[in-house]
Amino acid sequence: STISLSDFLLTIAEQLKVIVMTSFISVFLTFTYVQFIQTPQYVSWATVLLPSSSGGNLGGLAGLASQFGVNVPMGTTADLSSPSLYPELLRSRTFAEKILDKEFYLDKYGKKLSLLAILTHGNEAPNVGQDQLIANAVTKLNDEILAFDQDPKSTFSVIKVTTEDPVFAKELADVVLAELEALNRYFKSETVSEKNTFIENRIASVEGDLEASEQALKDFNERNRQISSPALQLEQERLERGVEIQKGIYLTLKQQLELAKIEEVQETSVVQVLDKP
Numbered sequence: 436s437t438i439s440l441s442d443f444l445l446t447i448a449e450q451l452k453v454i455v456m457t458s459f460i461s462v463f464l465t466f467t468y469v470q471f472i473q474t475p476q477y478v479s480w481a482t483v484l485l486p487s488s489s490g491g492n493l494g495g496l497a498g499l500a501s502q503f504g505v506n507v508p509m510g511t512t513a514d515l516s517s518p519s520l521y522p523e524l525l526r527s528r529t530f531a532e533k534i535l536d537k538e539f540y541l542d543k544y545g546k547k548l549s550l551l552a553i554l555t556h557g558n559e560a561p562n563v564g565q566d567q568l569i570a571n572a573v574t575k576l577n578d579e580i581l582a583f584d585q586d587p588k589s590t591f592s593v594i595k596v597t598t599e600d601p602v603f604a605k606e607l608a609d610v611v612l613a614e615l616e617a618l619n620r621y622f623k624s625e626t627v628s629e630k631n632t633f634i635e636n637r638i639a640s641v642e643g644d645l646e647a648s649e650q651a652l653k654d655f656n657e658r659n660r661q662i663s664s665p666a667l668q669l670e671q672e673r674l675e676r677g678v679e680i681q682k683g684i685y686l687t688l689k690q691q692l693e694l695a696k697i698e699e700v701q702e703t704s705v706v707q708v709l710d711k712p
Contacts, residue, residue: 479605482592484706530614531573535554536550555572594611634688
């Protein structure tokens with residue numbers, strides 16, 4: 436009914452051969468799998484500092500414009516160039532299609548192949564359509580190769596590329612960084628272009644209102660050379676106030692347009708790389 440320590444050790448001694456053989460076979464199979472069967476994976480990574488999502492230089496003037504009732508688009512508005520969307524951008528089909536046409540040399544094939552071919556059919560002719568090839572490549576790229584690690588406590592993020600070839604991993608990581616910045620610049624330029632169009636339309640509208648206010652004040656002064664009654668004084672102040680408001684809106688929009696044009700031609704790096712791949 437009870438098991439003593441001596442009984443336990445005796446049982447172990449009787450099964451010692453089985454225990455040793457089991458351990459030896461497990462170690463042998465593990466060593467064989469790791470050395471000769473398992474495909475080694477190489478990781479290339481880059482540490483990047485993503486741009487701030489703050490409103491930038493336009494925030495102050497946009498706030499001033501809003502006091503006059505002008506809704507000027509702010510830099511904090513969520514758009515496809517926002518740094519917070521980078522993980523989704525890297526996993527998107529749009530981004531994948533930008534890099535699937537890039538060619539890389541692999542010793543495995545002995546020649547350059549497109550990334551689409553490397554991820555799908557290799558040297559052989561594809562047996563499915565182009566759309567299916569792209570879908571399969573995007574899935575493999577996101578599930579097995581490309582990863583984006585973002586620490587919420589840090590301002591830095593890590594982009595990782597994992598492949599079976601170390602040189603290929605490094606070259607693909609370089610391409611990912613370059614295309615990420617290019618795609619971000621494209622979305623940013625679209626946003627700035629829309630902002631310019633909006634401001635130019637508002638300037639045309641406000642300019643017409645300013646001219647109308649100035650003409651109304653001019654006509655009032657021509658009709659009333661001498662203003663003595665309180666009613667006329669109030670009317671003059673109202674017209675002058677309208678001109679000043681329209682003038683303030685017009686000047687603010689002009690400043691906004693100049694700053695937007697400067698932002699459009701800025702050549703500063705969007706993604707700053709601390710550690711290259």
